[in-house]
Amino acid sequence: MTPVLAMAAVGWVMILAAALIVAALVVYLVQVIVQLRKITKGLDETITSVGEILEKTKPLNTVVPAINQQLDAGVDLLEGLLVQKAGLVDAVGLVDGLYPGAATAGFRNFPESTELQAPRIGEVYTQGTLTLARLGREAPIAAGNPAGPALRDVERGSLAARELYPEVRQTKPQTMPRSPVIGTDAPVQYEQRDDIGAPRKRLPQPNPS
Amino acid sequence: MTLWWIGDIVLLVVVLPVVVYLLRGVLNAATSIVPSVDRIAQAAAAGSNDLDAVQLLLTTQDQVEKTIATAANYGGSLDVILDDARA
Numbered sequence: 001m002t003p004v005l006a007m008a009a010v011g012w013v014m015i016l017a018a019a020l021i022v023a024a025l026v027v028y029l030v031q032v033i034v035q036l037r038k039i040t041k042g043l044d045e046t047i048t049s050v051g052e053i054l055e056k057t058k059p060l061n062t063v064v065p066a067i068n069q070q071l072d073a074g075v076d077l078l079e080g081l082l083v084q085k086a087g088l089v090d091a092v093g094l095v096d097g098l099y100p101g102a103a104t105a106g107f108r109n110f111p112e113s114t115e116l117q118a119p120r121i122g123e124v125y126t127q128g129t130l131t132l133a134r135l136g137r138e139a140p141i142a143a144g145n146p147a148g149p150a151l152r153d154v155e156r157g158s159l160a161a162r163e164l165y166p167e168v169r170q171t172k173p174q175t176m177p178r179s180p181v182i183g184t185d186a187p188v189q190y191e192q193r194d195d196i197g198a199p200r201k202r203l204p205q206p207n208p209s
Numbered sequence: 210m211t212l213w214w215i216g217d218i219v220l221l222v223v224v225l226p227v228v229v230y231l232l233r234g235v236l237n238a239a240t241s242i243v244p245s246v247d248r249i250a251q252a253a254a255a256g257s258n259d260l261d262a263v264q265l266l267l268t269t270q271d272q273v274e275k276t277i278a279t280a281a282n283y284g285g286s287l288d289v290i291l292d293d294a295r296a
Binding site: 003006007010013014016017018020021024025028029031032035036038039042043045046049050052053056057059060063064066067070071073074077078081083084085086087090 | 210213214216217220221224225228229232233235236239240242243246247249250253254256257260261263264266267269270273274276277280281284287288291292293294
């Protein structure tokens, strides 16, 4: 091979190698660009959603503390009223009747309430009474009763109240002794006393001498 | 002349494979990012949808204010009606 031809062959091989390298760069970089475009598109969607999240959660910083402040005031009010009217011991028992075990937590504004022996008021008071008290104890209104039945079960509430009375009315008898009929047309007429309507008896005048 | 041939061989046998190897690594990394970004986008969209109810907190705040005001009124009345507990 003459030097000229050999030089030309070396040059062509180098050109071929360079072309292969450029081709590899093009093929791979184009694919990388495609993938990066997908990533950009996904990040754009993500940024849009994150922006929506930021926009939607913007009122939380003001609304939630305000709600908590209102509820704290309500709890303070109702706890204070309950303790004032029922006394601390009975109040703890009442709350413990609503939420078994709550007596250990006590009242927020009465730290000494955690050290009391809670009376078992839940076994004495009616369900309706406990329900009224529950509304002031950080419970969601209309939440299910942890004891089971519905809160506004009339039969259960009245039954609990009836059990406080003697047995006669509790069993709902069909007939009960009627109240006596009085008046001129009453089936039983009693003898009229002579002294009714007569002048009041007077004691004899004392002798002035 | 020999050095030229050596240079050609190095170019074809060493440089080209190294370039291909590196480019393949970049491509694999970019490809693996795409599903993760898609999942993040879906999670963000779902999170945004879940927060649609946050606006209702304004109504909740209003209702809480009314409820507490009503409870305070009842409390005031009860305070008048009921005697305090005996100390």
